[in-house]
Amino acid sequence: MRTQTQNPPTFAWPRHSTNPASYVLEIRSGTTVVKTFTTSRNWYLPALALPSGSYTWRVRPATLIDWSSDRPFVIDATSTKFEVPEDDALLVRIKNRARPRGLQTGLPLYKDWPAEMRAERGQYMSWMVREVTGAMTTMAPVSDAQWPLVTGKLQTPENVEQNASIRSLIYKMTRQLEAASLMYRLTGEQQYLTEALRRGDNLSALNPDGPTSYANQDQATRAISLGLAKAIDYLGTAIDPTRRARWLEIVRIRADVIHNELTKSRADLDQYPLDSHGGTAIGFLALTSILTIGEFPEAEKWFKFSFRQYVSSLNPWSGPEGGYANGTAYGEYAIDFSLQIWQPMAQAVGVNLIEKPWTKGFLNFFMQFMPPGSQTHLFGDGHETKPEFKFMKALALRFKTPQAAWYARNLAGSEDPLSYLQGPYPMPANTVATPVPPPNAALFPSIGWSAFHSNMADPNRTSVYFKSSPYGSFSHSHGDQNSFVIKKGGVGLITEAGWYDWYDSPNWNNYYHQTKAHSAVTYDGGIGQFVTGWREPRKFNGSITNFGDYGNTYYVAGNAAPSFGGAMTKNIRRVWYMRNTDTVVVHDTLAATTAHTYEWNFHTLAPIVANSNGTYQVTNQNKTVCVRSLTSGTRFEKRAGGLVKAGTVEDHGTFVRTASALTAEFIILLDVGCKNTPYSISDTTSGRTLTVGRDQLALPR
Template identity: 50%
Template sequence: MDDADAAARAKAKAAGSNLAQIEAAAEAAVIPLAEPVAKDWSTVRSFTIDSSAIKFEVPDNATLRNNVLTHPRSRMLSPSFLPYNKWTSAMITERGDQVRRLIETVQSRLTMAPVLDTDWPLLNSGTMTTALSNQNADIRNRINRTAHQVEAAALLYRLKVGDATAPAYLAEALKRGDELAALSPTGPTSYANQDQATRAIALSLSKALDMLWANIDSTRRATWQNAIARRTADIYNDLAGSNGRMDQYPYDAHGGNTLGFLALIGALNVGDVPAAQAWFDFAVRTYVHQVYTWSGPEGGYANGTAYGQAAADFSVQIWDPLSQALGVSIYRKPWSDGFLRFLAHFVPPGTPTHVFGDGHEDAPNTYLLKAFASRFNTPAAKWYYNSMTGVEDPLTLLQAPSPLPVTTVASAVPPPNGAYYPSVGWAAMHSSLADMKRTSLYFKSSPYGSYNHSHGDQNSIVLNSGGKRLLIEAGYYDWYGSPLWSSWYRATKSHNAVTYDGGIGQRIEGNTVNLGRNGKITGFSTSSAMDYVEGDATPAFEGALSLNRRKVWYLRSQDEAVVMDTLTAPLAHAWEWNFHAMVPITVNADGSATIVNGDRSVCVKPLTPGTTLVKRTGPAPRTGIEDHAAFTRPASTKGEFLVLLDVGCKKPAVKLTTASTSRQLTVGSQTITLPLP
């Protein structure tokens, strides 16, 4: 293991927090993959650009730099930015209240304690301890709060120019900026010790300098620029080092986010800080084209929607000022619009929690998702924006275009009820996406396997209805790499998926090979009456199984679902169809199970003979209760589960008939064809 690998592992151990501060968990660095040696050119692949294609051009570095240098200060704000006393009545109606909210935030923090190096006595020796983990969390929280105060006070000064209150905001911005600039770049907030602190300090000082350019004396400007240069050199040397490691290891999620910080720092300082051109040329075009590496062009986020939400938050904070400086809107990138649709499908309005991957148990921060949606001018964005609760942080909202792009759209139309994102291997099936009381059935069989923040949950499902969780992913995210995380939280047995021989599931250990232990959606169709998805998770078991195929039919017209698993193995195994709930699972006399969560319920019923329902146990949840159960089958080299998910426990008529070449399953008014067992 080389030094880079050792550092990555140390960072992974250092990520000791939950998704209450989701960015902290991104501290878990990704261990680089071994890259194959190219021996020949690939086969020629053709493509077509037709009339439906969206034009998205990113000019060369020289042109982009010129765009930045000819943009008057402030580079991060529009040239049409106006102080509040010149706002139109429409602007006051749209966001006048947000000025009041920002004033209240700044005023509430005027007396907060200054940040000092002596506040944090521990330095990272390469071994994580509870004390160091707690200190890192405190550094992150206090630096982020101070950075927010610097930027908010600077923006208020720009908004209140000519007002009697303006000098006080300028004084607060300078005071807090001086605090950040005085912190040692080799101390507890250094890149080596807490890289989130270093990037926050460098970016916040850059933003404040940009907004207050004409109001900062030469001595203070030089001091701040020196702090920016020292800290950003560490960021640049890391990301550009090892022969361009971000090109070699694009799945370094933490590095990918930091690349965005570097791009914006470069744009705000180019022409004034000598090293900034190198930062700019290295980071800007690469960042724009790599946003984000966790899916193909249709949009998506293989690391899970909790981390997708964090990516949306980073996007608003970075894309708005960077797009303004460059003259190129990253929101116009086709992937960006696809990412918004992905969020609408998997974190729809009214959903109780996130889905798939680390942080799946957390409730969404809807104001972050709403903020991201507001930057798009599409009917789907307008529907998502209108349906989400909460109000964006006034610091970012007051920097957004006016009027907000989403408000310029005439109609609000949700995306289709059924959706498939092939590059991440996710499918969503909703009774009606427009209905806040919808049923939502999610399926995952991903080529990303259990890599990084993904779990061993290929061919798994999640079921919600009416804003209530019915079939859940069990466990909670204490910290990346913890014993609970490794043994239960991300293991197959804590998901609604198949295991064998007492809970043996998909291989999840050893991050460097987990992209090979994957799944794949092999079939998908959607119609007004029914959705269908099929996945193959055989590679995730790394040779232990010959076949692990799951087929799911969502009978939308009846709000029922059928799940069929086909399993084969070289050796005989006892098979288990695991499912989990946040309420007690009732075992019925007929071998079925009932889950009732508030006013919503599902009856889970096996449709083929030879299965036995047993209750399982698991680690205690963070709050409330969790209950676990499994349908089991005796040891054999082949296994099949055919299960009805009767949402609402309506008890439809069910009939299974076998012919010479296939079987017919009728559920209520709908019939589906099944292969022979």
Template identity: 50%
Template sequence: MPSHADWVQSTAVDAVQPAPTAYALQPQNPPSFTWSRHPKATDSTVYTIEIRRGSEAPARYTTTRNWFLPTTKLEHGTYAWRVVASNAPTEWSTERGFVINPTSSVFEVPDSATMRARASRSRPRMQAAGFLPYSQWDAARIAERGVAYKNLGNDVIRRIPNPAPKDSLWTLTAAGGNTAAFVAQQASIHELINKTSEQLEAATLMYRLSGNQTYLDEALKRGDELAALSPSGPTSFVNQDQGTRAIALALSKATDLLDGKIDGSRRARWIEVVRLRGIDMYNDLSGNNGRLDQFPFDSHGANNLGFLALVASLMLNEFPEAAVWFDFSTRAYIHSVYAWSGPEGGYSQGTYYGGAAIDGAVRIWDPLTQLTGVNLFEKPWAKGFTKFFVHFVPPGQQTHLFGDGHEAKPYAPMLKALASRVASSEARWYYNNLTAAEAQLTLLNAPYPLPVMRYTGPVNAPPNGAVYPSIGWAAMHSDLWNPVRTSLYFKSSPYGAYTHSHADQNGIVLMRNNKLLLSETGWYDYYGSPMWSSWYRATKAHNAITFDGGVGQPTTGNTLNLRRKGKITAFSNTATLDYVEGDATAAYDGLLTGATRKVWYMRGKDQVVVLDKLSSLTARSFEWNFHAPVAITKNADGTSTIVNGTESLCIRPLTSGTTFETRVGATPKAGTYEAHAAYTRPSATSAEFLMLLDIGCKKPAVSLTTTSTGRTLSVGGQTIVLPR
């Protein structure tokens, strides 16, 4: 592969992108620097990075990996940076710029040696600062956590008879392919290993809190069960990487917290299992000189990196490999936790998988903070991630959004756990308005007092409108604080339909009073299933544009989906009007020459206007798809009506030439109902849809006037200007 002038910008669409760039203001100080490897790089290549503020002399640093995270903050100012590889010492990259100012939050990460020294202290290493046994709790701690203590203790006792995981329960291997049976076995392993790991962790914690021998006996029994599973058997890394990491982490945590209570032979056996499973994790992640450094878009790999960092921290000085794992993974993990968005926060793979990321964060970040002194919940990305959930899974919402698992109900205790650990106005508001209690185990492991309670500033509802440009999502709410809110969501993502994302660029979802009026359809039976491929992730299953009988944004070839992208090209938010614009032309991969959608949310009128402009070199019959979890009624005047309980929506074409058609989708999940329809236009090389989404079916007066510069649309007395 020949080098090119600006080699840090790889031609591979799934390679890491150079950052920071475009003189963007950085949320984090110091920022993380990334670039693609030099085309001629080898495992011994050393990179030199220059960072210069204004006209000052540049500071130089060296690294063997294609990322760099300074250990100390930068002074405020406008910076430029460039990088060169040792195997091509004259090929400096193009200079890129960024800005650090007082709004950039300081987040400093010491070097690996410093953090390793901190993590090597005497056991228990991961115990939260200020930990006290229950007998020493004061009234305030009992008020906050006493119920969780009592309930977790009862749960541990209740689960003592639960069956043990055994290799003999599972007979299939990955060599047999991703069949439905193997997928079912994967789920079975995941469920039973997680239950056993959680029981081990819960029993261990309850013993630490209470001193009750029953809990210690249960912890030792469950640890022995996990240690008895073969590292090369059905729970091996190659067969179930999630099972391997859960076993390794649970045994590492228990070894640490039960130090002095485990006999020597048992302790050696547990530690050897951790070592063997950790070797498999490390070998996978360190392949290709650290494969995630160059190709970061791997959900399992990114989570495994965090698990490895924590396991390594807990196992330092137990075996030599742990120090190698620590140096390889810990700073890399802290640096790279926002692979699925830019540094402002968000999660391009959808809120369901964002919820899985919360689960990993709560399990890893709390103990990692105690071990290394670096609190990832204080990383600016984490604060943005929390704000992202405020906007896209506000309190009371009954479904997830955009991507695999969108139909699932959000797990409010996990959202509460995230909010409880972030000290910000948005987190405090979210925490106060989520009525569910945090899960007992995570609450009892949380710092005391909860970080969210340390925030002392004003607590107000976040803005009703928000855009997350690096993932291409926008949210528009009537009044976020009100449970009977209207919520309109829009997506046009540069991540395309990659992995768990769907081919829904320029798609919308509409809710009122947490009831779906325009919904996404299908259900997540398993990744790669026939239904997943043919319907669930297809454009026609979403509120988006198709043509010629359901042809939409292509999804074949997973990596190619990163070039089939959307982009939010404009966004504005005022008290009375929100506006978002997306361009999904690239998502159609050459099938269309233009695919833009403009959306206006008239907050005062609770009305939505959607304008799609479409073009193609070949004549197409374009289709404006929409879906609902209840019946869609065709009206005699060409409009259509959706009534979901107390809430309703009337869809009204505002230009002539559209025809209503009922559509047929995949068989919905048992116990659910889905309706599908589309407005279509006659075959042509260009088309326009101008649609009014009348929330509440109020039937406002509408007028559309053409002027010399464009068109003016009045809806119920509120006016917007439409482009030609």
């Protein structure tokens, strides 16, 4: 019986085989029915919170007496109240809101800002002035003729290159449109109005059925439709009626295509929410509808389809505790898109998604897995890229908590001025008197990630990350269940390998996405986990089976056997991190029905050097780790990697079992700092004891 993080929770279920037109949802307290709802979707978000208590819920097609099994849940004092009024009430609220709907009421001109407001955000205003005025002369207009290929989503190198060009140039153009419109609203200066009109005219002239169409480049269509909608809202009566009508018609055409695509087959996104592009597009559609309600009838239709679904689930890439199973790089992109949507949405509708419990967990996820100083991302596509901490800082600044304040103040750089100038004043994290770092260990069970830190407050912290995910290798995730990463002061010591050239490329399929590119176990020359789980993301997966925080020793265990698609009957990895000695122990127990030669892989961003004492040393930016196999019957080998981005150094090592067998074991000691920490293994009546320094670990046989 799970205590719900949010009150009221969203209720969701798989579609019934009859694909009914509607469902009946029933909530009971004991035998008493307390709520009954009817919905046409296979999810429902009640408008009002429930009293504290223990409940069950069930659902059936409206035309059948075919109830699902009862599912228990609890609402208690830890459940955060987050209420979203019904759609009709929200529509009245939106229509009654004066333009600009997406900006705070009574936003003063910059010349009228009080001294304390100038002190907090005057620098951001200067940065925005410099960016917008600079782009006035350097940013060239775009045209359909720049992109001759109209081939849908066909993944050829030429099409991938063109789509990247479209994405880059359209994002820059829509950003300039929004920024110029905001600057006109903040200053009243004609130069910004002229620039906004010029960019809006350019975007509205692009053919909605051409290279920037939804079928050809969906990211471009969603950016153009929302960018024009924001400009129309921000500029208000400064746009002449003829131009305004032309822009609105482009918004209507492009957004209606998005709506039609997302609603076809009875809204497939309801049944298959793990659609990364669709999940982002529905947020863009929701805000576009909010900003254009009252302009044409389609906007209300879009709103009733998209808004409640977007705010009810927000993101399918984790459970209610927050997180992002697709990896921190794509999580970073999600922050960017989210803030583009959440801030205007909160002003126009009065529903602030920063207050949703999931969002607080999303921030906690970044604090643990992208602490200050991190030089690369973690797990999934883009893991080798450098984080842009301006996005994480932006998210943290919007929480009035000691931990959010610590994170925001310790991240390098500043937030993006475009999002900051549309943010709340004063920024919530800036009002916290005493920052406090987050805990040194964390588990995110719904995505199967854990993090251990020697001392979160120390910039030179050791960080140990482990992943064994129920999401498997789906979408932008990799075949890296039961893999781990070690960083020191944000510098990668034991890492992941490869370069994300483009999604579904030959390199992505043959190496980067594969288990052999990660610090995990393979067999028979690099055979790893099944990475064909696009249609069955919960089949070839991993799971965290144990987690322990014992003060100075942290422990996690994972099961990756299902990810091998039946090739392995056992794949258990146990990881200990001992803060006293700054050492990591990894213990793998493996079994299969066919004999294999097993390999314990690890990857580095610097050469792996053999030491005379039997360890293998990695030194990266004066940070070191020494890797030692404590298991007899293994040999060390270097392995070849995949494509590497220019200017990057990688090395790849593996401990190989010398004999093929049905079962195998690895015990590996990783000594951060290469201190030559003493160790010993002794037998006990129930197993073995591994002593590292003064710490003792019980190893099962």
